[in-house]
Amino acid sequence: MSGGHSRSGWWWLAGGGLLVAAGLIAGGMLFGGPEAQKLTAIASLLTALAALVPSYVGMRRQRKKITPADREAALADLAEDLRRQWAAEAAVRAVRRPAPIRVRWSATGHPVNASPAAVLGAAAVPSTPSRLNLSGDVADVAAKYRKLPNRQLVVLGEPGGGKSTMAMLLVLDLLADREPADPVPFLVNLAPWHPGEALHDWLARQLDREHAGLGGRAECLRFLASGRVLPVLDGFDELPGWHQQDALAAIDEAVDGGKPLILTCRTREYLDLLTRTRSPLANAAVVELAPVTAEDVRTFLDVSTDARPRWQPVLDRIRAEPGGELALALSTPLMVSLARTVYAEPGTEPAELLALPDREAVQRHLLEAFVPSLYPERDPRYPVADVVEWLTVLACYLGHWEINGIAWWELHYALPRFRSWLLRLLHPGIPLGGLLGLAVGGAAEHWLDLRLAWLPGAAAGLALGLLISFRWPPETPRPVSDEGVRSARRSALFPASNVAVLVALVTFVGLPEFITVPLPAGAWVLGLLAVLGAGATVWVVSYGHNLREQPLDFDREPGELVRADRRYARSHLPEQAWFGLVGALLAVAGLLGTAHSIVGLGGLLVVYLCLSLRLRFASATFALTRWLMAADGLLPRDLLDFLHDAHQRGVLRRAGPFYEFRHALLQVHLAERRWVNWV
Incomplete structure (x- = not known):
C-alpha cells in the first residue's frame, strides 16, 4: 500500500507544471508583443511536457x-469473509437448529474409487484391501478429511440426501479452526461451468468477481494453482450429461499433483459416468451418504413436548415399519426437514401423512x-396464492434456460416475447447502426450525387x-467501489489537461501566426470555449x-449489488449528458434549418444512443x-424484496449474488404445476 504519497506527488508535479504553462500563456498574451508570445509559447510547451512526461512515467511505475x-x-x-457468509446462510437454512440431522457416511461400495494406496498413500496401506475403511457422520467429516494425504474427496448421495448441506457444514468446520498454512475452502455451484474453459481459470473468475480484495x-x-484455495464443487450432476x-x-x-478438492454428485449420475469411462479421480476418496435412519428421524422430529402428541402417530409408524413407505419417504434430510417445517404450527396434523399410499405421494404432498x-394468510404483503404463482414463474424460467441461479441482471430473459421486443428497441446497437448508415448515405450523396441517399442509408x-x-x-x-470511482476521476485529469494545454497552445499561439484577417474582439472567448470543450x-x-x-466487488447481497450498479450508472452521467447535449443541439439546428437535415437526424440518433x-x-x-x-402479473414489483x-x-x-431454490426437487415440482414457455 506504500506509494500513495509518491503517487499524489506525481499528480502535484503534473498539476503544477500545467499551471505554470497556463500562466506563461496568459502572461505572454496579455503583456507581451509578438516575439514575447512566441517565446512564451515555446516555454509553456516545454514546461507542460517536462511536467506531463515524467508524471506519466512515474504513475506507470x-x-x-x-x-x-x-x-x-x-x-x-x-477465509473470514467466507466464514461470515456461510455462517449466515446456515442460520437462514436452520441446519443447526436445534442440531443438524445426523447423516452418516462411509466409503462407497461401488467400483468408483481410486485404489486405497492412491487415496491414503502406500505407507498407510500395508496390504491391498479392495475397499477404503472410511466412515463417520456429518459432525466429524472435517477431521477425517484433513487426514487424507491428498485432501481430495467425492461425496455421493441421493436427491435431497444432504450433499449440499454437508458441503456447507464441511466448509464451516474447515474455516472454524483453520491454521495459516491450511487452504481456504471456496464453495461454488458447478452448474455454470463449461469444460471448454480450464477449471482453475473459471474458478479464478468466480473468486475475483466475488472477492475483489x-x-x-x-x-x-496463483492461489488455486498452488493449492492455497480449496475448490468445493457442489452439484457435478447438474452439468449437462x-x-x-x-x-x-x-x-x-486440475488437481493433479496433490491439490485439494471436494466434489458432490448424485450417486446414480456418478455411477453411470464411471461405468462409461472407467476413469475415477486418481487420488480422491469417494464416500456415500447413507439414508437417515428411523431412529434419527424420530430424534429430529421429536422437537418439543408440545409437538410430541401431534407427531406421535407418525413416530409410532416409523418405529413399527422402519422399511415402510412413510419411513422411506422420510429417509432423506430434505424430506425430514420439509416435514418439520410443514407441520410446525400447532394447528397442523402430521398424522395426515399416514393416509398417503406410497413414498412418492408423501414427498409430493410435502x-x-x-x-x-x-406464508400465513395473515401476511398482507405476499398472499400465498400470488407467492406460489411468482415462484412457479421463476422455476419455469430456470428450467427453460437450464440454469439454477436467479441472477437479477439476467431476468429480462424471462420477459414474454412482446415485452422483450420493447427492451430490444432500446438497445444501443440500433442507433449506432443508424449513425453508421447515415454516414455512408451522406458520403454517397456527396460523392456519387445520389439525392437523399442518407435516408435509406439511415x-x-x-x-x-x-x-x-x-x-x-x-x-x-459493475459494482465499482467508491474509491474506484474517485481513482477513475483522478486518472481522467491527466489526458484531459494534456489535451486542454495543447489546444490552448494551438488556439492562442499557433493560429494567430497563420490568420491574417483581423479577429473579432470576442474571439478569445471562442478560443477559451474550445479549450474547455x-x-x-x-x-x-x-x-x-x-x-x-x-x-469489481461482487461480495455483497443482491440488493446492495443493484445499488452499487446504480452508483456506477450515475458515475457515467457526465459523459452521457455531455454527448446527449451535443446531439440535442445538432438536432435543433437541423429542425430549425440552420444545418443540413443529415446533421439534425444525426443529432437525434446521438440522443437516442445516449438514452439507450x-x-x-x-x-x-x-x-x-x-x-x-x-x-x-408474473412477478411482484418489489422483486428483490420478495426474493430476500x-x-x-x-x-x-443464496450463493454469492445468486438466489437458488432450496433444492432442485422443489424447483422441478413448482415448474410442473404450470409450465411457462418463453419460446
Missing part, C-alpha cells in the same frame, strides 16, 4: 508489488405444502443495428474508460424488466 505477507493477509481476509484474477489463479466426461477429466487434471406453510443502418443487437451480449453489473470531452471519455478498468446507453446498465434494465413483469424475504423464510438459498 507506481505499481504495488504483492509480497508473500500480502498474500497471506488476503487469504486470511478471504485478492489482487485480481492472476492472483486468484454430454459435458460430464470432459468435466471429470478436466477436474482430475413439496406442495411447503411454500404455503411459510434506415438500412437501423435494421443492421437491430440484427446486431441479437448478438450483443447483455450487460452485467476539448478538455471536457477527453475527460468524460477517459473517465468512462477508466471506470470500466476498475476492479443509459438504459443499458444492468440496474436500469432490471428496473424496466421488473415493471414489465409486474404489469403482466423468500430467502429468509427458507424457500430460497
Whole structure:
C-alpha cells in the first residue's frame, strides 16, 4: 500500500507544471508583443511536457508489488469473509437448529474409487484391501478429511440426501479452526461451468468477481494453482450429461499433483459416468451418504413436548415399519426437514401423512405444502396464492434456460416475447447502426450525387443495428467501489489537461501566426470555449474508460449489488449528458434549418444512443424488466424484496449474488404445476 504519497506527488508535479504553462500563456498574451508570445509559447510547451512526461512515467511505475505477507493477509481476509457468509446462510437454512440431522457416511461400495494406496498413500496401506475403511457422520467429516494425504474427496448421495448441506457444514468446520498454512475452502455451484474453459481459470473468475480484495484474477489463479484455495464443487450432476466426461477429466487434471478438492454428485449420475469411462479421480476418496435412519428421524422430529402428541402417530409408524413407505419417504434430510417445517404450527396434523399410499405421494404432498406453510394468510404483503404463482414463474424460467441461479441482471430473459421486443428497441446497437448508415448515405450523396441517399442509408443502418443487437451480449453489473470511482476521476485529469494545454497552445499561439484577417474582439472567448470543450470531452471519455478498468466487488447481497450498479450508472452521467447535449443541439439546428437535415437526424440518433446507453446498465434494465413483469402479473414489483424475504423464510438459498431454490426437487415440482414457455 506504500506509494500513495509518491503517487499524489506525481499528480502535484503534473498539476503544477500545467499551471505554470497556463500562466506563461496568459502572461505572454496579455503583456507581451509578438516575439514575447512566441517565446512564451515555446516555454509553456516545454514546461507542460517536462511536467506531463515524467508524471506519466512515474504513475506507470507506481505499481504495488504483492509480497508473500500480502498474500497471506488476503487469504486470511478471504477465509473470514467466507466464514461470515456461510455462517449466515446456515442460520437462514436452520441446519443447526436445534442440531443438524445426523447423516452418516462411509466409503462407497461401488467400483468408483481410486485404489486405497492412491487415496491414503502406500505407507498407510500395508496390504491391498479392495475397499477404503472410511466412515463417520456429518459432525466429524472435517477431521477425517484433513487426514487424507491428498485432501481430495467425492461425496455421493441421493436427491435431497444432504450433499449440499454437508458441503456447507464441511466448509464451516474447515474455516472454524483453520491454521495459516491450511487452504481456504471456496464453495461454488458447478452448474455454470463449461469444460471448454480450464477449471482453475473459471474458478479464478468466480473468486475475483466475488472477492475483489485478492489482487485480481492472476492472483486468484496463483492461489488455486498452488493449492492455497480449496475448490468445493457442489452439484457435478447438474452439468449437462454430454459435458460430464470432459468435466471429470478436466477436474482430475486440475488437481493433479496433490491439490485439494471436494466434489458432490448424485450417486446414480456418478455411477453411470464411471461405468462409461472407467476413469475415477486418481487420488480422491469417494464416500456415500447413507439414508437417515428411523431412529434419527424420530430424534429430529421429536422437537418439543408440545409437538410430541401431534407427531406421535407418525413416530409410532416409523418405529413399527422402519422399511415402510412413510419411513422411506422420510429417509432423506430434505424430506425430514420439509416435514418439520410443514407441520410446525400447532394447528397442523402430521398424522395426515399416514393416509398417503406410497413414498412418492408423501414427498409430493410435502413439496406442495411447503411454500404455503411459510406464508400465513395473515401476511398482507405476499398472499400465498400470488407467492406460489411468482415462484412457479421463476422455476419455469430456470428450467427453460437450464440454469439454477436467479441472477437479477439476467431476468429480462424471462420477459414474454412482446415485452422483450420493447427492451430490444432500446438497445444501443440500433442507433449506432443508424449513425453508421447515415454516414455512408451522406458520403454517397456527396460523392456519387445520389439525392437523399442518407435516408435509406439511415434506415438500412437501423435494421443492421437491430440484427446486431441479437448478438450483443447483455450487460452485467459493475459494482465499482467508491474509491474506484474517485481513482477513475483522478486518472481522467491527466489526458484531459494534456489535451486542454495543447489546444490552448494551438488556439492562442499557433493560429494567430497563420490568420491574417483581423479577429473579432470576442474571439478569445471562442478560443477559451474550445479549450474547455476539448478538455471536457477527453475527460468524460477517459473517465468512462477508466471506470470500466476498475476492479469489481461482487461480495455483497443482491440488493446492495443493484445499488452499487446504480452508483456506477450515475458515475457515467457526465459523459452521457455531455454527448446527449451535443446531439440535442445538432438536432435543433437541423429542425430549425440552420444545418443540413443529415446533421439534425444525426443529432437525434446521438440522443437516442445516449438514452439507450443509459438504459443499458444492468440496474436500469432490471428496473424496466421488473415493471414489465409486474404489469403482466408474473412477478411482484418489489422483486428483490420478495426474493430476500423468500430467502429468509427458507424457500430460497443464496450463493454469492445468486438466489437458488432450496433444492432442485422443489424447483422441478413448482415448474410442473404450470409450465411457462418463453419460446
